Amino acid sequence: MSHASGKSDERALIRARRDRETTTLRLAHPAEVALAYPSPYRVGMSSLGFQTLYRLLNEQGIGTHRVFLPDVWEPLALPWPQPSRPVLSIEAERPLSSYAIIGVSVAYELELAGLIRLFEGAGIPLLAAERGPRDPIVLIGGPLTNSNPSALLPFADLLIAGEAEHLLPAAIRELQGAHGRRAAIEAAGALPNTCIGEIDRGYFAPLPPPARAPDDLLPAYSAIVTPEAELADIFLVEPERGCSRRCTFCVMRGSTAGGMRILDMERPLAVIPEYARRVGLVGAAVTDLPHLEELVAHLVESGRGVAVSSLRADRLTPRFLRDLERGGYRTITVASDGISERMRLALDRKIREQHLLRAAALIHEHGFHRMKIYQMIGAPGETDADVDELIRLALEIASIQRLTLTFSTFVAKRNTPLDGQPFLGVKEAEARLQRIRAGLRGRVEMRPQSPRWAHVEYLLAQWGPEAGYAAIRAVHDGGRYADWIRAFAATPHAPRALRYGDEDAWERRKGKAAERRGVPLPVLA
Numbered sequence: 001m002s003h004a005s006g007k008s009d010e011r012a013l014i015r016a017r018r019d020r021e022t023t024t025l026r027l028a029h030p031a032e033v034a035l036a037y038p039s040p041y042r043v044g045m046s047s048l049g050f051q052t053l054y055r056l057l058n059e060q061g062i063g064t065h066r067v068f069l070p071d072v073w074e075p076l077a078l079p080w081p082q083p084s085r086p087v088l089s090i091e092a093e094r095p096l097s098s099y100a101i102i103g104v105s106v107a108y109e110l111e112l113a114g115l116i117r118l119f120e121g122a123g124i125p126l127l128a129a130e131r132g133p134r135d136p137i138v139l140i141g142g143p144l145t146n147s148n149p150s151a152l153l154p155f156a157d158l159l160i161a162g163e164a165e166h167l168l169p170a171a172i173r174e175l176q177g178a179h180g181r182r183a184a185i186e187a188a189g190a191l192p193n194t195c196i197g198e199i200d201r202g203y204f205a206p207l208p209p210p211a212r213a214p215d216d217l218l219p220a221y222s223a224i225v226t227p228e229a230e231l232a233d234i235f236l237v238e239p240e241r242g243c244s245r246r247c248t249f250c251v252m253r254g255s256t257a258g259g260m261r262i263l264d265m266e267r268p269l270a271v272i273p274e275y276a277r278r279v280g281l282v283g284a285a286v287t288d289l290p291h292l293e294e295l296v297a298h299l300v301e302s303g304r305g306v307a308v309s310s311l312r313a314d315r316l317t318p319r320f321l322r323d324l325e326r327g328g329y330r331t332i333t334v335a336s337d338g339i340s341e342r343m344r345l346a347l348d349r350k351i352r353e354q355h356l357l358r359a360a361a362l363i364h365e366h367g368f369h370r371m372k373i374y375q376m377i378g379a380p381g382e383t384d385a386d387v388d389e390l391i392r393l394a395l396e397i398a399s400i401q402r403l404t405l406t407f408s409t410f411v412a413k414r415n416t417p418l419d420g421q422p423f424l425g426v427k428e429a430e431a432r433l434q435r436i437r438a439g440l441r442g443r444v445e446m447r448p449q450s451p452r453w454a455h456v457e458y459l460l461a462q463w464g465p466e467a468g469y470a471a472i473r474a475v476h477d478g479g480r481y482a483d484w485i486r487a488f489a490a491t492p493h494a495p496r497a498l499r500y501g502d503e504d505a506w507e508r509r510k511g512k513a514a515e516r517r518g519v520p521l522p523v524l525a
């Protein structure tokens with residue numbers, strides 16, 4: 001396809017998408033700021049954080065336009081150079097490179113490939129150190145900054161760590177008020193919870209701790225509803241933020257991420273617009289919300305559909321399930337993570353076998369089609385005995401209720417107690433999945449995520465900024481798993497070049513902990 005026809009296709013797609021959006025915001029306004037998402041429209045429009053920042057910048061008079069990764073650049077494995085596409089904003093159909101300031105939200109490690117494709121495809125110098133006075137200033141933030149944003153530093157002029165509702169507008173005002181590119185970046189970099197990216201080749205500022213948004217900016221909620229989002233036609237709102245629990249593998253755990261902030265029931269209800277027919281209650285620990293049942297009942301009684309993120313098996317009650325069923329639920333999904341009682345205890349995941357069995361019975365009684373349980377293999381200390389226990393329990397649950405198990409492979413994250421723990425290994429993870437598959441004898445549906453991509457995620461999560469350079473090489477080599485592994489092996493790196501947030505605090509408390517936490521990375525073939 002020629003570039004010209006690619007351009008008219010892209011414009012037609014953008015217009016069709018705009019026509020299907022419902023919002024109370026005025027979208028057609030000029031803006032010098034673009035908010036970019038390194039995954040396609042469908043994914044970005046389901047991100048509550050992205051939607052919230054977009055809304056706040058517009059409400060506060062700064063104005064911003066959205067830009068997404070063109071759909072054809074989504075596959076991780078994609079020959080380089082990628083097919084040519086214009087990278088245009090949804091609101092103004094303007095090239096991304098024409099905006100003075102670009103904010104990028106990165107949700108998780110593997111989106112780095114999308115970020116590389118987006119910038120190179122848009123003709124913006126990829127590395128911060130290579131941008132000049134006429135190039136956009138690039139701010140990077142998003143959920144990934146809660147664990148290890150090191151790999152983002154080569155691409156960022158400015159990094160914003162943690163919740164950015166107050167910081168992004170403040171940083172943009174600093175940038176707009178200063179004279180000259182460097183002065184502007186330095187002024188914004190003086191704000192708390194921000195740091196300057198690698199604008200000087202080889203110099204990395206210490207990573208800041210993640211920010212916490214002021215209570216008066218909560219709840220986060222959608223700006224735009226669209227049938228094309230992954231969460232199609234759902235208005236998202238966050239009735240609580242964070243989690244008070246302490247699962248040792250989780251970046252959102254209370255003691256590092258600041259705990260759970262509960263909003264009165266009226267606050268999320270007050271922001272739901274008349275046009276919202278389905279409401280998604282989103283948050284790290286929504287089912288720990290004391291008034292969740294009441295909130296769901298209220299929404300259902302007002303004639304709306306309801307979706308709830310992250311249900312806990314030990315919090316399901318008959319009334320709650322009845323309302324979820326009235327609210328349009330067909331499958332109830334709960335998380336177990338640890339695959340045996342012993343592993344759940346070791347991970348501080350306070351879900352017991354009896355909770356899962358009782359949940360299955362309740363789900364069956366209320367006529368749901370299916371129960372889905374999230375499992376995570378490969379956490380430290382897991383053995384075949386744990387795998388066999390999972391098989392036994394899954395078969396028992398399947399005798400009560402139709403069951404699907406989803407599997408991820410454990411990835412150690414910075415800023416958690418399991419940071420530095422090794423990755424299980426791709427072959428080992430595949431063998432473990434195979435043992436489970438054989439044991440379940442087709443009586444339970446299995447949906448495993450690829451252990452190969454978990455391995456890449458692990459390397460990106462554990463390395464310092466060199467991971468950003470390895471990612472560029474991997475994307476240019478075609479983005480397949482083998483390309484990533486070769487790229488990491490060919491990239492020199494210093495393990496633990498940067499410390500992060502509570503790692504510093506941990507070290508102060510425990511003296512020699514830094515050594516223990518510096519578990520060497522696996523040698524790559």
Ligand code: SF4
Nearest residue numbers: 243245247250253284
């Ligand atoms: S896994 Fe869930 S319950 Fe555990 S700390 Fe994370 S968000 Fe909280």
